[in-house]
Amino acid sequence: MRNPLHADSLATVRNLGILAHVDAGKTTVTERILFATGTTYKRGEVHDGTTVTDFDPQERDRGITIFAAAVSCAWDGHRINLIDTPGHVDFVDEVERSLRVLDGAVAVFDAVAGVEPQSESVWRQADRHGVPRIAFVNKMDRAGADLDAAVASIRERLHPVPLAVQLPIGAEDTFTGVVDLLRMRALTWTDEGKADDAAPVPDELREVARVRRRLLEETVAELHPGALDEFCDTGTLGDGTLAAALRDLTHRGDAVVVLCGSAYRDRGVEPLLDAVLAYLPSPLDVPPVHGTDRDGGEQRRAADPAAPLAALAFKVNATATGRLTYLRVYSGTIEKETRYGTPPHAAPSASPASCASRPTGTTGWTGPSPGTSSP
Structure with missing residues (x-):
């Protein structure tokens, strides 16, 4: 049976993080992604302490992400490697370490509060690392939820050009779905979470x-030269042109x-x-990484599974069996x-046989290099 997490090409890999204010x-959002992709069979809940990513007892007791x-999950033939980052100001170092290894990110905003202080902080961190982002305005079912106000706060406080590609259907407790402005179709959900994406x-x-x-x-059209040419010629943009331009603008950081x-x-x-999948980059879309080899020489490596190994250790966890x-x-x-x-002089690390049952790493995958341990 084919492993759904197997990626035939780096073009079908997305390495992304979830960023937000606490x-x-x-x-x-992370738990619902895991559920929607079939990675988990049950919805994890923060208030119940049943989430996959908040696994530490302190996180479950406090209801916040600390580490x-x-x-990883699979969606529409793609492998998504996802890092859920802390939103509390006290744990910005965890966010910084994660941003170093991301190709893209989803920034989550509260539909009532809009941009909040830590939203600005993690956004600036992502700016420094050149991480392309898309935004998800969450909690549209809450009293006072306002997509337009949230978009305005993104524009005013974070200073990108926000491009809303959806229109909410209903408001607050009557929020039932969205209008997809690219396909001009309605997407609605039942109380059980079942989706209908073919409604007018x-x-x-x-x-x-x-x-x-x-x-x-x-x-x-104002932001993208290729789109401007078509807009001037025809007075409109086709769905394909619009989607391609949105992808380019996201990669360049000119819009979100x-x-x-x-x-x-x-x-x-x-x-x-x-x-x-549509807008965030694959490992093939990001610039080559610069680093130092064992002799102290500068190296430049593009994403290629056949090239010499280049990797960055960005996190170490202490477990019952070691680090x-x-x-x-x-x-x-x-x-x-x-x-x-x-x-240049650090001790080597080993990939021991005791972890041979875990899948081996491939270029562009973010996550534990399975079986990698150090004394």
């Missing part, structure tokens, strides 16, 4: 959706695609996953029962 619903946690736009939102789509096209939903109620998670080291593999392939050195 209590914006970041861990709930960055890495998990509701009559009462048809004109608003048309105006929002036109505004989206005009804004993208904005989606919305309610993760707790399982509304908006599937289109968020689709947006991760488990998390690696970001930039090039090459990690094999079991192999020893690797670290430049």
Whole structure:
């Protein structure tokens, strides 16, 4: 049976993090992603202490993320390696270590509060590392939720060009779905979380959706030369051109695609996953990494499984069987029962046979290089 996490090509890999202010619903978004992708059979809940990524007893007691946690899932033929990062200001170092190894990120915002202080902090950290982002405005079912106000706060406080590609259907406790402004279709969810993505736009939102789509096209045309050419020639942008331009703008950091939903109620998670695949970069889309070899010489490595190994150890966990080291593999392939050195004079680490049952690492995968241990 084929492993759904197996990636045939680096083009089908996404290495991303979830960033947010504390209590914006970041861990709930992560848990719903794991549930939607079939990685877990039950929804993990922060208030019940049943989440996958908040595994430490302190995290479960306090209901907050303290340690960055890495998990993997599969969606639409792609492997997604995901790091759930802390949102509390006291744990910014965990966020910094994670950003160093990410290719992209999802920034989660509270639909009522909009941009909050730690939202700004992690956004600036991501700016320093050049990490492309998309935004997810969460908790659209809460009293006072306002997508337009949240988008305005992103524009005013974070200073990118926010491009909302969805329009909410309903508000607060009547929030039932979104209008996809690219396909001009409605996506609605039942109370059980079942999605219908083939519904027409509701009559009462048809004109608003048309105006929002036109505004989206005009804004993208102003930012993207290729889109501008088509817009000037035809007066509009095709769905393919618009999607390609949004991807380019996201990669360059010139704009941020904005989606919305309610993760707790399982509304908006599937289109968020689709947006991760559509707009965030694969390892092949990011610049080559620069580093130092064992002789102290400078090296430049692009993502290539056949190239010499280049990896960064970004996190170490103490476990009952020893220390488990998390690696970001930039090039090459990690094999079991192999020893690797670290430049320039550090002791080598080993990939022991005792962990041979775990899958070996491949270029661009973020997460524990399975079986990697150190004395």
